[in-house]
Amino acid sequence: METGPDSLFVTLLLLLHSSHSESEKFEVLGPTDVIAAVAGDDIILPCYLKPNISAEDMTVDWLNLDFLDGRVYRYQNHRIIRDDQIPSYIGRTSLFKEELWRGNTSLKLTRVQGTDEGRYKCFIKAKSWYDDFTIQVLIKAVGSKPVVSIEGHREGGMGLLCESEGWHPQPELLWLDSEGVHLSAGPPETHRDFKGFYTVKQHVIVQETDTNRFTCRVQQSRINEKIETEVHLPSELFDYATPLRMAFIVLCCLGGVTVIGLSLAICCIHNKKGNGEMI
Structure with a gap:
């Protein structure tokens, strides 16, 4: 079977494409333990590529899975995309851009608050490959003295x-x-x-x-x-307490007034009778 120039060219293209696809394959990794943070602190959510290839030309998405529209941060085409970012994260999130070339896609989150608690997904997409990793974050805040x-x-x-x-x-x-x-x-x-x-x-x-x-x-x-x-x-x-005690006191007072009133009335009646007999 003869191999012509066209078939060799196609074979070469397939080999190059296969080689290119293999070079883009990677894993997204991070910590398996829960990340616990104290409210008000700054924290880092670790995420990196294996092998440590550059993520500068990739899309890096950080999502909070406990939100319906949960975009925390997006890096794409060498710039930050702020569309659809959860409002409470604006101004508090960043990547280590100087580390992207070696596959570090960790997220820095500043001044953590109660609404930051949840499950975070680090999602990395290249032209022909993607992978993700999920991290659990717990927030602790001790309140005021009662x-x-x-x-x-x-x-x-x-x-x-x-x-x-x-x-x-x-x-x-x-x-x-x-x-x-x-x-x-x-x-x-x-x-x-x-x-x-x-x-x-x-x-x-x-x-x-x-x-x-x-x-x-x-x-x-x-x-x-x-x-x-x-x-x-x-x-x-x-x-000075309860309404029942107050009611009792009021009744006692009314009773005392009533007794005094009756006594005065009886005295008056006796006085009138006495004056009548003298006449």
Whole structure:
């Protein structure tokens, strides 16, 4: 079988294409452990190519998979593409451009906040090949010391309010007596701000005890953190206390006024009768 110039040319093209395709193949790698970050810190999400070929002519996409339209960062055609970037990431993300030539596509994320928690995908695309890697990021934020305020007399005792802010993940709030026993309280109220940090507060009605000491505790088991505030209520606060006691006092006063009024009326009647007999 004769091999003509045309067939040799086609064979050469196929070999070149195969060689070029093989040279573009790569793996995208990163850490297998979860990345834990403290709110406010800067973090790096590692991602790199194996072999360490240049990514300067490739598309580098970073996505937060917990968002519906989750583009965190895009590098394409040697420039940053800001279209469709999640607004909360604007101005806080960057690549190490001087490292792209050796396959380092790690993302730097500054001033991390609660909404940054989630699963991140590092997606790298060349002309004829692509691969990706997913990283889990957890954010930790310890909130403020609980603030306890006295709301005044309520039916059955004294009303208290506890509030703490700046937590992530969402914490749990507990009311305790001086023996550490949980108190029955109202439903917790939770608010999450635009940065993903939680504020919690809860009302409770306490009754007078031997110590009048009560504790508000805010805790988050995943990050193993808890903060508490103890409050001591003077017994005098309970002396003016409950509506039932106030009602009793009012009834006693009314009863006293009634007795005095009847006594005066009886005296007047007796005086009138006495004057009538004298006449």
